[in-house]
Amino acid sequence: MKNIISPSLKDYNTFHIDCRCKELLTVENDQDIDEVFQRKVFHQPYLMIGEGSNILFTKDFEGTIIRLATKGIEIVNEDDESVYVRAAGGENWSDFVRFTIEHELYGAENLIGIPGLVGSCPVQNIGAYGSEVKDIIYQVEGHYLPEGEPFVFYNDECEFAYRDSIFKNKLKDRCWITHVVFKLGKEKHFQLSYKQLAENLVSFGSELTLEKVADTVLKIRNSKLPDITKVGCAGSFFKNPVVSETKFAELSAKFDDLVHYPAPNGIKLAAGQLIEKCGWKEVRKGDVSVYPTQALVIVNWGNAKGFEVVEYYQEIIQSVQEKYGIRIEPEVRIV
Numbered sequence: 001m002k003n004i005i006s007p008s009l010k011d012y013n014t015f016h017i018d019c020r021c022k023e024l025l026t027v028e029n030d031q032d033i034d035e036v037f038q039r040k041v042f043h044q045p046y047l048m049i050g051e052g053s054n055i056l057f058t059k060d061f062e063g064t065i066i067r068l069a070t071k072g073i074e075i076v077n078e079d080d081e082s083v084y085v086r087a088a089g090g091e092n093w094s095d096f097v098r099f100t101i102e103h104e105l106y107g108a109e110n111l112i113g114i115p116g117l118v119g120s121c122p123v124q125n126i127g128a129y130g131s132e133v134k135d136i137i138y139q140v141e142g143h144y145l146p147e148g149e150p151f152v153f154y155n156d157e158c159e160f161a162y163r164d165s166i167f168k169n170k171l172k173d174r175c176w177i178t179h180v181v182f183k184l185g186k187e188k189h190f191q192l193s194y195k196q197l198a199e200n201l202v203s204f205g206s207e208l209t210l211e212k213v214a215d216t217v218l219k220i221r222n223s224k225l226p227d228i229t230k231v232g233c234a235g236s237f238f239k240n241p242v243v244s245e246t247k248f249a250e251l252s253a254k255f256d257d258l259v260h261y262p263a264p265n266g267i268k269l270a271a272g273q274l275i276e277k278c279g280w281k282e283v284r285k286g287d288v289s290v291y292p293t294q295a296l297v298i299v300n301w302g303n304a305k306g307f308e309v310v311e312y313y314q315e316i317i318q319s320v321q322e323k324y325g326i327r328i329e330p331e332v333r334i335v
């Protein structure tokens with residue numbers, strides 16, 4: 001196991017916030033996992049991270065950060081319709097998606113390009129372009145904290161919801177996810193409910209392939225989102241708010257151009273549009289602003305401090321509240 005004392009975390013979070021933790025442990029194999037429990041690491045302040053792509057550090061973290069770097073992707077079972085693939089938590093998410101494409105397995109392709117690790121994907125039920133990872137997760141495996149008893153959660157026990165799960169809520173910081181087993185389709189089937197994706201792919205008809213879908217998803221993503229090797233960010237900073245039918249009717253009477261989608265418990269609005277309409281595309285404070293092509297993304301153009309991002313996002317929340325009477329919530333974990 002690799003350990004670094006008091007490292008800068010600038011390269012361990014995609015916001016590129018320069019702060020420190022007491023110790024950074026990189027866990028590379030099963031032996032390292034055992035050692036972490038023997039050393040009682042989880043009996044002191046701790047934080048598990050993957051690629052730090054959904055975290056905003058606001059100050060130094062006074063504890064140990066544990067980072068998974070375990071590897072391994074294998075097909076563990078199959079039946080007439082599905083193939084079950086078990087991946088180690090330290091695998092890069094998009095590498096896993098590429099594995100499914102190479103093996104002609106359906107279901108993960110729309111999620112290519114989402115930064116992060118396999119071990120983090122269940123935490124906020126990652127989603128994009130009409131797919132959510134809950135649609136392909138079969139089971140989540142790992143250890144309860146702090147002691148390390150093993151657990152297995154089947155899909156229906158994970159309480160998956162929009163950018164949410166039991167691991168982000170009731171069991172936040174109580175479960176260390178070490179493996180995820182995915183159930184992928186053998187039969188050709190694409191999820192093309194996202195308009196822009198469908199428009200780009202419709203001409204392929206029955207010639208459409210997994211590779212073509214993945215390439216198109218990556219092109220769309222790259223045209224909208226910042227390159228995290230150059231600009232700091234954590235993707236969508238806020239969740240899209242869901243309002244009741246009554247609230248939506250009230251809002252539509254005042255604002256006629258609200259982007260909206262049906263949601264299981266009401267109407268989902270586009271937080272990016274609300275932020276843009278509050279004028280945030282024109283507001284840069286120091287090295288912090290929203291991204292020019294997507295107001296839902298807050299970026300660090302260079303040397304922003306965590307607290308400056310906090311001040312900025314809190315002002316956004318306040319302005320959206322004042323104009324629309326809706327309280328938007330961060331999707332990103334604030335540490």
Ligand SMILES: Cc1cc2nc3c(=O)[nH]c(=O)nc-3n(C[C@H](O)[C@H](O)[C@H](O)COP(=O)(O)OP(=O)(O)OC[C@H]3O[C@@H](n4cnc5c(N)ncnc54)[C@H](O)[C@@H]3O)c2cc1C
Binds near residue numbers: 116118121234
């Ligand atoms: C440019 C950009 C685009 C993005 N686009 C999308 C998108 O389209 N859709 C989407 O859903 N998200 C998106 N995100 C957010 C992010 O990529 C996902 O949330 C991703 O799953 C985070 O993975 P990570 O490994 O970086 O986790 P981290 O950010 O390091 O951690 C996220 C959370 O998971 C916990 N955690 C990490 N590892 C473990 C573990 N092994 N066991 C238990 N808990 C753990 C952490 O404590 C933390 O609470 C984007 C981010 C960026 C920067």
